[in-house]
Amino acid sequence: MTETQGFRLPDNAKTPLKPGEVYRPLIPTESTLPEITLRSVVTGLAMTVLFSLVAAYLALKVGQGIEAAIPISILAIGMGKFYSRKSSILENVIIQSIGANSSHVVAGAVFTIPALYMLGIPPSWYVTALTAFLGGSYGILFFTPLRHYFMAEQHGLLPWPEATATTEILVSSEGTSGQALVLVISTLLGGLYEFCGQTLHAFRDLINFKSVPIPFLHDAQGKLMTIGGFLETQFMTLRISNLAAVTGVGYIIGLKYAAIICAGSFVSYFVLIPLVHAFAPYVTQIVPPGTKLLSAMSIDDVFTSYVRMIGIG
Numbered sequence: 001m002t003e004t005q006g007f008r009l010p011d012n013a014k015t016p017l018k019p020g021e022v023y024r025p026l027i028p029t030e031s032t033l034p035e036i037t038l039r040s041v042v043t044g045l046a047m048t049v050l051f052s053l054v055a056a057y058l059a060l061k062v063g064q065g066i067e068a069a070i071p072i073s074i075l076a077i078g079m080g081k082f083y084s085r086k087s088s089i090l091e092n093v094i095i096q097s098i099g100a101n102s103s104h105v106v107a108g109a110v111f112t113i114p115a116l117y118m119l120g121i122p123p124s125w126y127v128t129a130l131t132a133f134l135g136g137s138y139g140i141l142f143f144t145p146l147r148h149y150f151m152a153e154q155h156g157l158l159p160w161p162e163a164t165a166t167t168e169i170l171v172s173s174e175g176t177s178g179q180a181l182v183l184v185i186s187t188l189l190g191g192l193y194e195f196c197g198q199t200l201h202a203f204r205d206l207i208n209f210k211s212v213p214i215p216f217l218h219d220a221q222g223k224l225m226t227i228g229g230f231l232e233t234q235f236m237t238l239r240i241s242n243l244a245a246v247t248g249v250g251y252i253i254g255l256k257y258a259a260i261i262c263a264g265s266f267v268s269y270f271v272l273i274p275l276v277h278a279f280a281p282y283v284t285q286i287v288p289p290g291t292k293l294l295s296a297m298s299i300d301d302v303f304t305s306y307v308r309m310i311g312i313g
Contacts (some may be wrong), residue, residue, distance in 0.1 A: 009026060013156075016157055035088070037091055037129065040094040040098075043095045044099050046101070047068070051068040051102040051103060052105070058113065059107065061245065069099075069162060070169065071097055074169060077169070101136065106132075108136070108139075190248065194245075206239055208228045209239075211224050212227045213227075217230060237273075267304065273299055277297070290306065
């Protein structure tokens with residue numbers, strides 16, 4: 001086979017195999033399609049660099065990483081159409097396999113190394129680099145023996161939603177070219193949105209509801225109270241990030257996990273922070289890791305010193 005156009009997964013690709021049934025892979029072992037080529041390796045490494053930056057930024061910004069396999073697959077197929085020889089499906093698999101490791105290594109780093117800074121023992125740059133390298137190496141070392149078990153012996157028993165979506169993208173290159181265009185347009189629109197907000201200051205990147213009045217609620221001076229102002233009197237706050245990146249992360253992880261993250265934020269700012277502040281009149285000493293009395297702390301101080309630790313745990 002020399003073309004990936006028109007490929008489709010075998011009917012038993014996603015279902016458990018019956019006794020005596022054999023799964024024949026999409027690409028036979030005797031295939032001569034290009035696989036590990038200079039193009040696939042260099043493109044994969046470039047994707048690794050790009051999506052490492054993206055994954056690290058989003059993880060540190062919103063506390064949620066992303067899986068890079070799907071967008072890398074879309075980009076790989078879209079880019080492959082511009083070469084004199086169209087990239088084979090195996091080359092795209094190599095690009096995706098190399099590039100997708102970016103989010104895995106980054107996740108191991110950004111969700112553990114910041115803990116060292118919080119504990120007051122900041123690591124040097126080479127310790128950080130060595131930690132990421134060893135973490136990725138251990139991941140490959142421990143996963144390799146399990147690969148045959150999960151892929152062959154457990155065939156069709158586990159859903160593997162992301163891997164299934166990635167595979168469908170790779171085998172349906174005709175539909176994916178349009179998806180690559182959508183991804184490029186989305187990137188441009190997101191960049192334009194961020195430019196208007198961050199550079200031109202056309203709108204705020206954090207909505208705090210301090211300009212939204214409550215029609216039936218007045219303060220001591222008889223003025224209408226706002227949602228943000230009323231919540232602050234209860235030592236609560238309601239803030240929504242207005243960044244395109246956050247919206248993109250929410251779309252990628254889906255409604256279920258976005259709702260879980262949102263619920264955690266509500267519990268933090270509407271329950272835990274007011275609860276900690278309620279002890280302020282009875283605490284006359286500084287409670288580590290805080291650096292000042294509870295009574296002198298703002299909402300953000302309480303979150304940073306105490307409540308954030310609960311979320312991390």
